Amino acid sequence: MDRVAVLVPTLRRPEGLAAALASLMAQEQVGGRLSEIVVVDNDRRPSSRSVVDGFKDASVPVVYVHEPRSGVASARNAGLAATQAPLIAFLDDDEIASPRWLASLLESQASTGADVVFGPIQGRAPGAPEDLRPYLETFFGREGPSADGLIDHPYGCGNSLMVRATALPGDTPFEVRWDHSGGEDDALFAALEARGGRFGWSAGAWVDEVAPAHRANLGYALSRAFAYGQSPSQAAWGRKDLLAVAKWMAVGAAQLVAWGLVALPLVALHRPERARILDRAVRGLGKVLWMPGLEPRFYGTAELQRLDRAAA
Incomplete structure (x- = not known):
């Protein structure tokens, strides 16, 4: 075997x-x-x-x-x-x-x-x-x-x-x-x-x-959620499927507006549910802002910098 x-x-x-x-x-x-x-x-x-x-x-x-x-x-x-x-x-x-x-x-x-x-x-x-x-x-x-x-x-x-x-x-x-x-x-x-x-x-x-302490926070999770949201638009662009790019951007805009409006009072009241709703909103934003150069950085030098800050 x-x-x-x-x-x-x-x-x-x-x-x-x-x-x-x-x-x-x-x-x-x-x-x-x-x-x-x-x-x-x-x-x-x-x-x-x-x-x-x-x-x-x-x-x-x-x-x-x-x-x-x-x-x-x-x-x-x-x-x-x-x-x-x-x-x-x-x-x-x-x-x-x-x-x-x-x-x-x-x-x-x-x-x-x-x-x-x-x-x-x-x-x-x-x-x-x-x-x-x-x-x-x-x-x-x-x-x-x-x-x-x-x-x-x-x-x-x-x-x-x-x-x-x-x-x-x-x-x-x-x-x-x-x-x-x-x-x-x-x-x-x-x-x-x-x-x-x-x-x-x-x-x-x-x-x-x-999850280590420097990742177990809302800011890091939402930046990852944004990157996950970028994936379908980026994949469509990689296939040169412009109609699919437009579709995913439209879907993302709708998600951003809908979930963003729901998130506003939850953030203002500091409710625990805000994290889940913000996650959905920023995934929508990622579908809209998918262009090369806008990808967040999570590994390599960026992670070393986070570790340096955490150790300081």
């Missing part, structure tokens, strides 16, 4: 990385198929080396890679270059895998024949303001079907299993032009879908995603 490697990109999250690695060492019913865990340190300096060294005697080899070029796509490409495994699983450094996470992904891929399989995420925001915590934990989470099977759309790269030969073509399948804004997985999956690729869901492949 095909071997699998788990890629864990990381950026200055020593506690999160240690928890992620510990959860990978505790995986059950994998049957010896886990060949290695590849940790890609995307800091300017190798700041995560000591965490990896703490697992040098673990039952599964942990390969350390330092990729100083800031950016999520560069980090993932560097991780792929460090392994020859035909199956690649992705776990983020703020995610903790449940004991049968990898076994569930492998079983679902085998049963569906999908090129990429995704699993559910339970969002956690322990440092968030009490009134915003339910929204933020839903925002950082991911829900899907209650049973395994093929699905008609992809999710994000975190908590996924990919067949390397079909889903990750070439030496650098993640486009580095998305290094700082994100969206490298959207581009990858759009190209896979155009080639006839298939997506699957693994209902039992649970992970917890623990």
Whole structure:
């Protein structure tokens, strides 16, 4: 049976990385198929080396890679270059895998024949303001079907299993032009879908995603919601489908006006519901303001700057 490697990109999250690695060492019913865990340190300096060294005697080899070029796509490409495994699983450094996470992904891929399989995420925001915590934990989470099977759309790269030969073509399948804004997985999956690729869901492949303090706030979540809103308009522009661009911009304008009006009194009264309604309004705004150059930056240099501010 095909071997699998788990890629864990990381950026200055020593506690999160240690928890992620510990959860990978505790995986059950994998049957010896886990060949290695590849940790890609995307800091300017190798700041995560000591965490990896703490697992040098673990039952599964942990390969350390330092990729100083800031950016999520560069980090993932560097991780792929460090392994020859035909199956690649992705776990983020703020995610903790449940004991049968990898076994569930492998079983679902085998049963569906999908090129990429995704699993559910339970969002956690322990440092968030009490009134915003339910929204933020839903925002950082991911829900899907209650049973395994093929699905008609992809999710994000975190908590996924990919067949390397079909889903990750070439030496650098993640486009580095998305290094700082994100969206490298959207581009990858759009190209896979155009080639006839298939997506699957693994209902039992649970992970917890623990949002760090500098992300567990309304401003960060709304900037991500704006970027998510940009996606359909940007995808239509990429296809040169101007009618679809116009349609999505019109949809976005309607969403912005409708939800914006609902949000005004909730914001004025500081009601907890304001977060969910503002989320919908800014997703509409993203569909309108989708143009190149307007993408928010969440990774690479931008994330390093946020971490520097948080540490100051």
